[in-house]
Amino acid sequence: MTNPKPTTHNLTPEAVSKLPESAWQDFRPGVSICPLHGQPPGARSSALLRYQPGATVPSHTHLGVEHILVIQGSQQDENGHYDAGTLLISPKGTSHAIASPEGCIVLAVWSDGLEVNG
Numbered sequence: 001m002t003n004p005k006p007t008t009h010n011l012t013p014e015a016v017s018k019l020p021e022s023a024w025q026d027f028r029p030g031v032s033i034c035p036l037h038g039q040p041p042g043a044r045s046s047a048l049l050r051y052q053p054g055a056t057v058p059s060h061t062h063l064g065v066e067h068i069l070v071i072q073g074s075q076q077d078e079n080g081h082y083d084a085g086t087l088l089i090s091p092k093g094t095s096h097a098i099a100s101p102e103g104c105i106v107l108a109v110w111s112d113g114l115e116v117n118g
Helices: 013-017
Strands: 025-028 031-037 043-051 055-062 066-077 080-083 087-090 095-100 104-112 114-116
Touching (some): 013 066, 025 055, 043 066
Antiparallel strands (some): 025 031, 055 095, 066 080
């Protein structure tokens, strides 16, 4: 039995800014998604999310742990403001709404997906 090789992605801000437009799909108004693994934002999946300036994501609850690494720009929620380089870990059962007044690109990793509230 062969050992599968890992998938690698260059996620430096420069490399991410050079991704072709064809890599991105519409996700929500003002937010595009570039899937990296699995079926984002489902269980055991990951993706890049690109927020246009002023874009928002409505309140949602994490069905498992969510990791967000801000690669470019910044985003915020009711708990704080997160600049590039910030790793935000949201435990299972937490809820928040996201806004990005200046726009941003983040890496999102979901263990069990999410549920939009309301």
